[in-house]
Amino acid sequence: MTPLLQVDGLTKRFKERTVVKGISFSVAEGSCAALLGPNGAGKTTTISMLAGLLQPTEGSIQLRVGGKPVLDRRPYIGYLPQMPVFYPWMSGKEFLNYAGELAGLTTREAALKTGEWLEAVGLGADGQRKIGGYSGGMKQRLGLAQALIHRPKLLILDEPVSALDPAGRKDVLSLLQRIRRETTVLFSTHVLHDAEEICDEILMIKAGEIALQGNLEHIRREYSEPVIRMEVGGEKASQDWLASVGNKAFVLQAEIAGTRAELTVADVEQASHELMEDAVAHHVIFRKFESGQSTLEDLFMKVVQA
Amino acid sequence: MRQFRLFFRKEMLEMGRSYKWLWVPLVFLMLGVMQPIVTRFMPEILKSAGNMPKGMTITMEPPSGAEVMAQTLSQYNSVGLLILVLSLMTMISGERQSGVSQMIFSKPVSFVSYTAAKWMSMLSLITVSFVLGYAGAWYYTAQMIGPVDAAAAVKAGLFYLLWMWFAGSLTLLVSSLLNPAAGIAFVSLGAALLLSLMYGMIPEYLAWSPGALPQLAITFLQREGGDTGKAGALAISILCMAVFFAGAVSMVKYKKSKI
Numbered sequence: 001m002t003p004l005l006q007v008d009g010l011t012k013r014f015k016e017r018t019v020v021k022g023i024s025f026s027v028a029e030g031s032c033a034a035l036l037g038p039n040g041a042g043k044t045t046t047i048s049m050l051a052g053l054l055q056p057t058e059g060s061i062q063l064r065v066g067g068k069p070v071l072d073r074r075p076y077i078g079y080l081p082q083m084p085v086f087y088p089w090m091s092g093k094e095f096l097n098y099a100g101e102l103a104g105l106t107t108r109e110a111a112l113k114t115g116e117w118l119e120a121v122g123l124g125a126d127g128q129r130k131i132g133g134y135s136g137g138m139k140q141r142l143g144l145a146q147a148l149i150h151r152p153k154l155l156i157l158d159e160p161v162s163a164l165d166p167a168g169r170k171d172v173l174s175l176l177q178r179i180r181r182e183t184t185v186l187f188s189t190h191v192l193h194d195a196e197e198i199c200d201e202i203l204m205i206k207a208g209e210i211a212l213q214g215n216l217e218h219i220r221r222e223y224s225e226p227v228i229r230m231e232v233g234g235e236k237a238s239q240d241w242l243a244s245v246g247n248k249a250f251v252l253q254a255e256i257a258g259t260r261a262e263l264t265v266a267d268v269e270q271a272s273h274e275l276m277e278d279a280v281a282h283h284v285i286f287r288k289f290e291s292g293q294s295t296l297e298d299l300f301m302k303v304v305q306a
Numbered sequence: 307m308r309q310f311r312l313f314f315r316k317e318m319l320e321m322g323r324s325y326k327w328l329w330v331p332l333v334f335l336m337l338g339v340m341q342p343i344v345t346r347f348m349p350e351i352l353k354s355a356g357n358m359p360k361g362m363t364i365t366m367e368p369p370s371g372a373e374v375m376a377q378t379l380s381q382y383n384s385v386g387l388l389i390l391v392l393s394l395m396t397m398i399s400g401e402r403q404s405g406v407s408q409m410i411f412s413k414p415v416s417f418v419s420y421t422a423a424k425w426m427s428m429l430s431l432i433t434v435s436f437v438l439g440y441a442g443a444w445y446y447t448a449q450m451i452g453p454v455d456a457a458a459a460v461k462a463g464l465f466y467l468l469w470m471w472f473a474g475s476l477t478l479l480v481s482s483l484l485n486p487a488a489g490i491a492f493v494s495l496g497a498a499l500l501l502s503l504m505y506g507m508i509p510e511y512l513a514w515s516p517g518a519l520p521q522l523a524i525t526f527l528q529r530e531g532g533d534t535g536k537a538g539a540l541a542i543s544i545l546c547m548a549v550f551f552a553g554a555v556s557m558v559k560y561k562k563s564k565i
C-alpha cells in the first residue's frame with residue numbers, strides 16, 4: 001500500500017529544548033495508526049506539526065493524495081485538538097455549519113452534513129443549545145464532528161478519549177471504528193488499550209523519539225516472550241527462595257518484588273519443571289503459579305520505563 | 307471572498323451576541339450628547355450649587371457651537387479611546403488564547419480573509435458608534451448652544467473618524483502580537499495617547515504624524531487655519547493602517563496557536 005502520510009526526520013525545538021527528535025514514520029492509506037506515549041512524550045507537539053499549526057524546526061511532512069504529494073495539507077485533514085475549544089456563544093449546529101463552510105462545503109452541503117453529523121455523534125437533540133453549556137464529552141463529540149464534516153482523507157486526533165468517562169470513551173471508540181472504514185486515522189493516546197481496540201499500526205514515542213513502531217499483530221508476535229508469574233507465601237523460606245530464582249540459568253530477566261515475581265524465560269515448560277522441583281526441595285508455599293506470554297502492556301511499560 | 311464573508315458574518319454575530327453592538331454605540335452617544343447638555347446647563351448648575359462668595363458674579367462667555375463640538379472630540383480622545391481599545395483588544399489574541407484558533411486554522415482558511423474580517427468588523431463598529439455619537443453631539447449643540455458650520459463639522463468628523471480607525475487598527479495589530487489582554491490595552495492605549503501628546507508638544511516636527519489627526523479635527527471647528535500637513539497626516543495614517551494590517555496578517559499566520 002502507498003503511504004498517505006510520510007514523515008521524515010521531524011524535529012521541534014523550543015528555545016534550546018528539543019521536544020521532538022527527528023522522528024520518521026509513514027501511515028498507509030486506509031490504516032489506523034496510534035501514536036502512543038506517556039505524558040510529555042511529544043505527542044501533541046508532533047500532531048500540531050502534522051496539522052500545520054506548528055512549524056517544524058527540521059524535517060518534512062508529506063501528504064500524498066492520488067499518489068502525488070500536496071502542497072497544502074489542510075483541505076485533506078480533519079483535526080481534533082487535545083482539548084477542543086469552541087465559541088461558547090454559538091450553538092453546536094452553528095459551529096458545525098461554520099466549520100463545514102470554512103472547509104469548503106457549499107452552504108447547502110454544509111447544512112446537510114451538519115444535520116447528519118450531529119446525529120452521528122449523538123448530539124441531534126442538543127444542536128440548538130449554546131456550546132457554552134455543553135459537557136466535556138459533548139464538546140469532544142462536537143470536535144469529532146467538525147473534524148469529519150468535510151470528509152478528510154486523514155483524520156488526526158489528539159487524545160480523543162482521554163478526557164471521557166468509560167461510556168463516552170466507548171461511544172467515541174465505536175464511532176472511530178466506523179469511520180476508519182472510510183478514512184485513514186492517526187490518533188494519539190497514552191492508553192495502550194485504546195490503541196489495541198481500533199488500530200493496526202502503533203508508534204510508541206518516548207521523550208521525543210520513536211521507541212517502537214510497526215504493525216500491531218507483528219509487534220505482538222515479535223516481542224511476546226514466555227513469562228512465568230508467581231506469588232509465594234509470606235514466610236521466610238519462601239521469600240528467600242523467591243529472591244534467589246533470578247540467578248537460575250534459564251531465567252532471562254526477573255522482576256521480583258516482595259512475594260511476587262515475574263520471570264522472562266527461554267522455555268516455559270522446562271522452566272516450570274525446574275522451578276517446581278526446586279520449590280518442593282525448599283519447602284516453598286505457592287499462592288499462584290502462572291505461565292504464559294508477555295502482553296503488549298508489558299512491552300509498553302518496559303518501553304516507557306526504560 | 308467567500309471565506310471573508312463567513313468570517314465577517316461570524317464577527318458581526320459575535321459582536322451582536324456579546325452586546326458590543328449595543329454598549330459601544332451607547333457609550334459613544336452618551337459621550338457625544340453629554341458635552342452640549344452640560345455646557346448648556348453649567349450656569350444653572352453653578353448657581354444652584356450656591357456657595358459662591360457674595361458679590362462675585364461669574365461672567366462666562368457662552369461658548370460657541372463649534373467650541374462645544376471641539377470639546378466633545380476631546381472627550382472622545384480620552385474616554386472614547388479607552389472604550390474602543392477595551393472593546394477590541396482581544397479580537398485576535400482571544401481566539402489564540404482560548405484555543406479555538408487551533409480548529410479554525412487546521413482548516414484550509416485564508417489568513418488574509420480571517421484578518422480582513424476582523425478589520426472590517428472593527429471599522430464598522432467604530433464608524434457606527436462614532437457617527438452616532440457625533441451626530442448626537444451635533445444635534446444637541448445645534449439645539450441648545452448654537453449653529454455649527456456644517457462643512458467644518460463634517461470635515462472635523464471625518465478626520466476624527468480616521469483617527470479612531472487608526473487607533474482601532476493599532477489595537478488589532480497589538481492584539482495579533484501579544485496575548486495578555488491587559489498588555490494589549492496598555493500598549494495600544496499608551497501608543498495612541500503618546501502619539502497625540504507628542505504632536506501637542508512638538509507639532510512642527512510631527513505635522514504628518516497620525517497623532518496630529520485629533521488636533522487637526524479640532525482646528526477645523528475652531529477655524530484657526532494655518533495648520534499645514536493635513537494631507538500628509540491623512541496619507542501617513544492610511545499607510546500606517548495598511549502596514550498594521552499586513553503585520554497582523556503575518557502575525558496571525560505565524561502564531562496560529564499558543565502552543
Ligand SMILES: Nc1ncnc2c1ncn2[C@@H]1O[C@H](COP(=O)(O)OP(=O)(O)OP(=O)(O)O)[C@@H](O)[C@H]1O
Binds near residue numbers: 042
Ligand atoms: N511551547 C512550548 N515551549 C516549550 N516547551 C514545550 C512547549 N510545548 C510543549 N513543550 C514541552 O514539550 C514536551 C512534550 O509536550 P507535548 O505536549 O507534545 O506532550 P504530550 O505527549 O502531548 O503529553 P500529554 O500526554 O501530557 O498531552 C513537554 O515536556 C512540554 O513541556
Ligand SMILES: [Mg+2]
Binds near residue numbers: 043045159
Ligand atoms: Mg498531548
